Amino acid sequence: xxxxxxxxxxxxxxxxxxxxxxxxxxxxxxxxxxxxxxxxxxxxxxxxxxxxxxxxxxxxxxxxxxxxxxxxxxxxxxxxxxxxxxxxxxxxxxxxxxxxxxxxxxxxxxxxxxxxxxxxxxxxxxxxxxxxxxxxxxxxxxxxxxxxxxxxxxxxxxxxxxxxxxxxxxxxxxxxxxxxxxxxxxxxxxxxxxxxxxxxxxxxxxxxxxxxxxxxxxxxxxxxxxxxxxxxxxxxxxxxxxxxxxxxxxxxxxxxxxxxxxxxxxxxxxxxxxxxxxxxxxxxxxxxxxxxxxxxxxxxxxxxxxxxxxxxxxxxxxxxxxxxxxxxxxxxxxxxxxxxxxxxxxxxxxxxxxxxxxxxxxxxxxxxxxxxxxxxxxxxxxxxxxxxxxxxxxxxxxxxxxxxxxxxxxxxxxxxxxxxxxxxxxxxxxxxxxxxxxxxxxxxxxxxxxxxxxxxxxxxxxxxxxxxxxxxxxxxxxxxxxxxxxxxxxxxxxxxxxxxxxxxxxxxxxxxxxxxxxxxxxxxxxxxxxxxxxxxxxxxxxxxxxxxxxxxxxxxxxxxxxxxxxxxxxxxxxxxxxxxxxxxxxxxxxxxxxxxxxxxxxxxxxxxxxxxxxxxxxxxxxxxxxxxxxxxxxxxxxxxxxxxxxxxxxxxxxxxxxxxxxxxxxxxxxxxxxxxxxxxxxxxxxxxxxxxxxxxxxxxxxxxxxxxxxxxxxxxxxxxxxxxxxxxxxxxxxxxxxxxxxxxxxxxxxxxxxxxxxxxxxxxxxxxxxxxxxxxxxxxxxxxxxxxxxxxxxxxxxxxxxxxxxxxxxxxxxxxxxxxxxxxxxxxxxxxxxxxxxxxxxxxxxxxxxxxxxxxxxxxxxxxxxxxxxxxxxxxxxx
Amino acid sequence: xxxxxxxxxxxxxxxxxxxxxxxxxxxxxxxxxxxxxxxxxxxxxxxxxxxxxxxxxxxxxxxxxxxxxxxxxxxxxxxxxxxxxxxxxxxxxxxxxxxxxxxxxxxxxxxxxxx
Numbered sequence: 001x002x003x004x005x006x007x008x009x010x011x012x013x014x015x016x017x018x019x020x021x022x023x024x025x026x027x028x029x030x031x032x033x034x035x036x037x038x039x040x041x042x043x044x045x046x047x048x049x050x051x052x053x054x055x056x057x058x059x060x061x062x063x064x065x066x067x068x069x070x071x072x073x074x075x076x077x078x079x080x081x082x083x084x085x086x087x088x089x090x091x092x093x094x095x096x097x098x099x100x101x102x103x104x105x106x107x108x109x110x111x112x113x114x115x116x117x118x119x120x121x122x123x124x125x126x127x128x129x130x131x132x133x134x135x136x137x138x139x140x141x142x143x144x145x146x147x148x149x150x151x152x153x154x155x156x157x158x159x160x161x162x163x164x165x166x167x168x169x170x171x172x173x174x175x176x177x178x179x180x181x182x183x184x185x186x187x188x189x190x191x192x193x194x195x196x197x198x199x200x201x202x203x204x205x206x207x208x209x210x211x212x213x214x215x216x217x218x219x220x221x222x223x224x225x226x227x228x229x230x231x232x233x234x235x236x237x238x239x240x241x242x243x244x245x246x247x248x249x250x251x252x253x254x255x256x257x258x259x260x261x262x263x264x265x266x267x268x269x270x271x272x273x274x275x276x277x278x279x280x281x282x283x284x285x286x287x288x289x290x291x292x293x294x295x296x297x298x299x300x301x302x303x304x305x306x307x308x309x310x311x312x313x314x315x316x317x318x319x320x321x322x323x324x325x326x327x328x329x330x331x332x333x334x335x336x337x338x339x340x341x342x343x344x345x346x347x348x349x350x351x352x353x354x355x356x357x358x359x360x361x362x363x364x365x366x367x368x369x370x371x372x373x374x375x376x377x378x379x380x381x382x383x384x385x386x387x388x389x390x391x392x393x394x395x396x397x398x399x400x401x402x403x404x405x406x407x408x409x410x411x412x413x414x415x416x417x418x419x420x421x422x423x424x425x426x427x428x429x430x431x432x433x434x435x436x437x438x439x440x441x442x443x444x445x446x447x448x449x450x451x452x453x454x455x456x457x458x459x460x461x462x463x464x465x466x467x468x469x470x471x472x473x474x475x476x477x478x479x480x481x482x483x484x485x486x487x488x489x490x491x492x493x494x495x496x497x498x499x500x501x502x503x504x505x506x507x508x509x510x511x512x513x514x515x516x517x518x519x520x521x522x523x524x525x526x527x528x529x530x531x532x533x534x535x536x537x538x539x540x541x542x543x544x545x546x547x548x549x550x551x552x553x554x555x556x557x558x559x560x561x562x563x564x565x566x567x568x569x570x571x572x573x574x575x576x577x578x579x580x581x582x583x584x585x586x587x588x589x590x591x592x593x594x595x596x597x598x599x600x601x602x603x604x605x606x607x608x609x610x611x612x613x614x615x616x617x618x619x620x621x622x623x624x625x626x627x628x629x630x631x632x633x634x635x636x637x638x639x640x641x642x643x644x645x646x647x648x649x650x651x652x653x654x655x656x657x658x659x660x661x662x663x664x665x666x667x668x669x670x671x672x673x674x675x676x677x678x679x680x681x682x683x684x685x686x687x688x689x690x691x692x693x694x695x696x697x698x699x700x701x702x703x704x705x706x707x708x709x710x711x712x713x714x715x716x717x718x719x720x721x722x723x724x725x726x727x728x729x730x731x732x733x734x735x736x737x738x739x740x741x742x743x744x745x746x747x748x749x750x751x752x753x754x755x756x757x758x759x760x761x762x763x764x765x766x767x768x769x770x771x772x773x774x775x776x777x778x779x780x781x782x783x784x785x786x787x788x789x790x791x792x793x794x795x796x797x798x799x800x801x802x803x804x805x806x807x808x809x810x811x812x813x814x815x816x817x818x819x820x821x822x823x824x825x826x827x828x829x830x831x832x833x834x835x836x837x838x839x840x841x842x843x844x845x846x847x848x849x850x851x852x853x854x855x856x857x858x859x860x861x862x863x864x865x866x867x868x869x870x871x872x873x874x875x876x877x878x879x
Numbered sequence: 880x881x882x883x884x885x886x887x888x889x890x891x892x893x894x895x896x897x898x899x900x901x902x903x904x905x906x907x908x909x910x911x912x913x914x915x916x917x918x919x920x921x922x923x924x925x926x927x928x929x930x931x932x933x934x935x936x937x938x939x940x941x942x943x944x945x946x947x948x949x950x951x952x953x954x955x956x957x958x959x960x961x962x963x964x965x966x967x968x969x970x971x972x973x974x975x976x977x978x979x980x981x982x983x984x985x986x987x988x989x990x991x992x993x994x
Contacts, residue, residue: 022946027930029956030910036952055926062927066934 011056018060027059082401089373093405095775096369099768100409100452103362105416106764107448108440109424110355110757114348116438122337123257125197126298130336131305133163133295133312135329144291147280148319149331150189153295156315159303164192165293168261168268175242176229183225185243186260186268195298196260202226203237203252210273217248218273223256225269243270262340279540283323290538292736296336309333347754350509350831354761357506361499361765363452365772367459368495370402372779374460395461402460406453417445428753459491493812496776500816500853501823503769507849508824510762512831515845517755520748526642526676528620531571532740533713535564535705537724540732556727560705563723569709569716574615577693577703604648607686608662610693610703616673618706626656626671633692639667645687646672662689713739766856773860777809781868788868789876798869805868809861817850886966886973887939894974895920896932900942900961901971908947908958909933933961941967 011031015024031052038044045051086093124130133153135142150165157163166188174183193205200220210218219241221230230236239250259267274293278284299308312331320326374381381394417440425438539556541549557575564573615621616628624643639662646655646669655669677685693703709716717737724735781788788801824846889897899915900907909929916924936942947958963971 023959025956026946026959027909029953029958030908030926032956033910033953058925058927059930062930063934066931070938 011052014053014060015056018063023063028056031055078397078400079404081397082404085377085397085401086405089376092369092373092775092779095771096366096405096456097409097412099362099365099369099771100406100456101412101416102764102768103359103365104409104413104445104448104452105420106761107355107359107451108413108417108445109420110351111444111448112421112441113424113428113438114352115441115444117348122262122340123259127337128335129299129301130195131160131297131299131308131333132336132339133297133331133333134339135291136332142291143294145293145295145331146291147276147293148283149316150293150295151276151281152315152319153297153312153331154191156318157297157308157311159300159308159311160297161300161303162191162194163295163297164189164195165274165295166192166261167274167292167294172243172270172272173245174270183269184267186271187274188260188271189274192260192271192296195296196258197298198255198258200252201255202234203250206251206271206273211275213275213277215275217243217246218251219243219248220251220271221253222267222269222271223254223258224267226253241270243272248272262336297333305333305335347513347751350513351754351757351761354506354509354758357502357509358761358765358768359448359451361502361506361768361772363455364495364499364502365768366452367455368492368499368772368776370456370460371492371495372776374398375783376779398460399457402457403453406449406456409452410449413449414445427756459495462491492776492780496773496812497816497819499769499772500813500857501820503765503853504817504820504849505824505827506765507762507853508821508846509831510758511845511849513758514755515842517748517751520751523677524674526621526674528708529740529744531709531711531713532618532620533707533709533717533720534738534740535707535720535724536736536738537705537728538732538735539728541729552729557703557705559727560724563727564705564707564720567716567719567723569711569719570707571710572614572618572708574618574706575610575612575693575703576615576619576706577610604645604687606645607688609688609690611690612693612703615690615706618708619676620708621676622674624672624674625654626669628671628673629690629692633670636692637662637665637667638670638692640671640673640690641669642673642675642688642690644675644685645689648687662691667691713741766852769853770856770860773809773813773857774863777805777861777864778867780808781805781864784868785871785876788871789873792871792873793877801871802865802869805865806858806861809857809865813854813857817853821846821850886970887941889941889970889974892928893932893936893941894971896929897936897941897963897967897971901963901968905960907961912961936967937961940964941970 012024012028015027018024019027035045035048035052039048122130132143133145135145135149144167145165147165150163153160153163166186168184168186171182172185174181190206190208190211193199199205201223203220205220206218209215221236226232226236230239233239236250237252240247241250242248254271260271261267297308299305309332312333316326316329316331320329384394384397421438421440537556537560539553541552544552561573561575564570611629613629613631613633616623621628625646626640629638629640639660641649641655641660649655649660650658655672658669659666660669661667673690675685676688707716707720717739721735721737728735791801895916896912899912899919903911903915909926912933913924913926913929916922916929933942933944937944941964942961943964944959944961947960949955949957
């Protein structure tokens with residue numbers, strides 16, 4: 001016997017797995033019988049164990065084969081039951097699907113955006129070795145540098161394996177055949193291909209030959225442009241194209257995905273070589289400084305970024321030592337990945353947190369809906385259980401239902417996500433890195449879907465699990481009211497409270513961001529931002545002595561002023577020297593102090609500017625005390641302070657008429673003006689002083705022309721440009737015209753977007769939460785119909801019933817509010833860095849949030865309360 | 880379950896298995912069914928084929944199965960007995976009627992006498 005049983009064990013196991021224990025026994029018995037018969041008749045198989053196992057395996061396989069259609073049929077029945085179950089409570093089902101879809105798509109879209117913009121690597125090989133070189137002054141950073149800086153880096157930074165310079169953002173006129181169009185163009189050094197490690201997929205890139213002045217003219221096309229205008233012609237290399245009126249040879253086509261500049265809405269369609277002029281390579285005598293290049297480099301494999309930084313700094317310092325106009329400007333090095341997202345990472349992560357909260361609210365909501373639904377179905381379960389359904393079968397039925405719900409919601413969510421992603425992409429502010437590459441991320445969609453589905457499934461199954469254990473007879477006799485057992489009630493309450501809590505945190509974050517945004521937009525910048533234009537000209541005088549050059553420059557500026565004033569729509573023209581316009585780079589600083597004696601103070605580091613007498617009106621500064629500069633002040637030792645400088649040096653007493661030391665030279669204070677916030681509302685400005693400037697003065701460099709227009713700048717700028725161009729000598733770099741409003745809009749674009757997005761999330765959460773409260777209260781009312789009927793019969797008024805329902809809802813909401821407020825308070829530190837002008841714990845905000853939520857909850861609970869009040873006691877008691 | 884309106888059509892092997900079940904009466908279980916078919920028709924029949932056919936017939940409601948008592952002979956394991964249901968009998972009859980109808984007038988020699 002023991003030998004027999006050992007022989008049979010693996011066979012037995014195999015059959016049990018395939019057939020189930022009952023059937024397996026019979027099959028095994030059959031095999032044993034036949035084996036014994038064979039042994040008896042002398043036809044015993046040589047290896048009985050193998051004989052048994054072999055035949056058992058064949059039978060096991062046959063069993064699996066037959067069970068396939070059965071499984072499919074069973075699945076069909078399950079699906080039919082699930083659909084029936086979902087249709088039994090259509091409102092709950094529809095609501096659950098809607099909430100799941102909204103939560104899922106919001107999460108998917110947001111995560112996809114943030115993933116592509118902040119988290120993913122750049123589309124170039126070994127992008128982690130790419131660095132950006134940018135300029136800094138004492139106040140902040142700029143991306144553009146002068147060509148001389150680039151050449152200095154190329155020569156003097158061995159830590160760079162390759163370094164390239166480029167400029168983009170403009171368009172070039174391109175003619176193919178008879179069709180002329182403006183396309184975004186990139187002008188770059190040939191080394192850009194080496195830095196990025198991309199090569200044209202057809203043809204070749206431009207080389208040193210093309211960078212020579214007078215060398216052959218050539219371009220490389222972007223993949224998209226090649227497809228669009230040349231129909232993806234494979235023999236494109238060698239054809240010609242007319243760019244800016246000159247015939248250029250098409251050298252090659254870039255591969256798809258090699259988009260540059262990285263992440264702008266319109267990457268360049270043609271790549272042109274940068275042909276430096278002699279004055280770009282090294283400063284000529286008397287030449288000013290022009291900024292228009294961005295620098296990108298690849299670090300040597302064996303070099304560190306610190307080494308590169310040191311070398312870059314040394315190169316810049318050498319230039320600064322030679323040229324006074326460098327002032328405090330220095331160059332720094334940063335990883336390209338970081339440089340691209342440094343401005344947006346903060347609020348992007350905040351948005352990520354917000355959408356996670358929305359998803360959590362959605363999940364909690366669905367879980368609650370499932371709980372409510374299973375309470376209603378308890379009777380159904382009880383009947384089934386009494387007819388012999390096992391716990392496993394009940395759980396299975398509920399599981400399939402929940403899964404079906406999730407699948408429907410998932411499909412809907414996917415559709416909505418695709419549509420929403422397009423909408424969001426077009427609404428993103430310009431300059432968000434890699435916005436063009438944002439696409440729906442499958443992993444993220446799957447993760448969001450799994451999260452939502454999980455909560456629905458878990459909370460659908462748990463009650464089904466309990467149903468088979470509860471007092472079935474009791475349920476059948478007492479109706480559905482007994483089915484809302486205490487455990488379920490606790491879960492429901494808990495989930496409702498959790499939902500409200502999450503919503504509070506989200507709404508607090510939203511209102512903080514929105515409030516901060518409102519503060520920013522309304523902040524006083526110290527000057528009049530609208531209808532303000534800044535113009536920089538870079539005249540290049542060839543073959544003149546220094547003296548001739550300065551007199552020519554002076555004449556140029558004098559004529560420019562006259563020309564501009566003659567343009568209709570121009571109200572005031574002024575000059576600002578030694579600095580950029582507000583909202584741009586700042587200039588150098590110098591020391592300001594009260595003169596020696598008992599009044600002496602420590603020197604105050606101030607920013608200084610030289611301004612013409614028209615500048616006040618042009619820029620829209622306000623005179624707070626005394627007066628502004630006049631024509632008679634030119635070449636005299638006077639100074640205008642700003643409010644901060646005046647307060648620091650003289651406190652409450654008036655600064656007008658007092659003498660100060662500007663650097664070493666004494667000057668008389670003739671007035672005090674408003675403090676200008678150069679870098680936007682979040683700027684914490686230094687004290688500023690204005691010194692007189694005159695055309696005749698000895699100050700070098702070219703001033704900025706500041707123009708105030710009486711009409712919207714867009715109408716006036718073309719005329720201004722036309723007026724100025726003939727005055728410039730041939731071969732000068734193009735005039736740089738900046739409209740202040742545009743600059744400001746760019747600065748605040750991402751704030752605006754974040755505020756908009758957060759508001760959308762807040763509204764979404766409110767909607768989902770309201771839906772949740774409504775449905776939970778509805779189901780509670782439905783389950784308690786009997787009790788309500790009894791109360792009515794015992795004399796309760798309709799309004800009393802309604803107020804009972806409302807107060808139950810109110811209790812939950814109140815607890816949720818308390819928990820949520822505490823949580824928001826606890827994490828307020830995180831918000832602090834992202835909001836401006838608003839303390840994260842401002843009571844007014846919290847009060848508003850509480851009020852809004854309470855109102856929404858009240859509205860959501862209103863309908864169920866009314867329905868409860870309308871219950872007909874006779875009908876209710878009969879149930 | 881099968882409809883009462885018309886008996887399902889049987890495949891050839893299904894018919895053979897059903898006939899074996901009918902013939903064996905109370906003693907129809909996979910071993911005897913297979914032996915009977917092999918003995919009477921003279922052709923080799925695989926165990927999985929019999930197994931699959933019996934399952935299919937049961938799914939269609941043409942046979943029913945029950946578990947017998949365990950016997951010491953087979954190592955204490957029960958037998959699974961099969962019986963034809965009334966629908967099964969009807970299906971067999973319909974099949975044979977169909978064969979008979981199709982063979983009418985054909986110059987074939989057959990042992991089918993007792994129909």
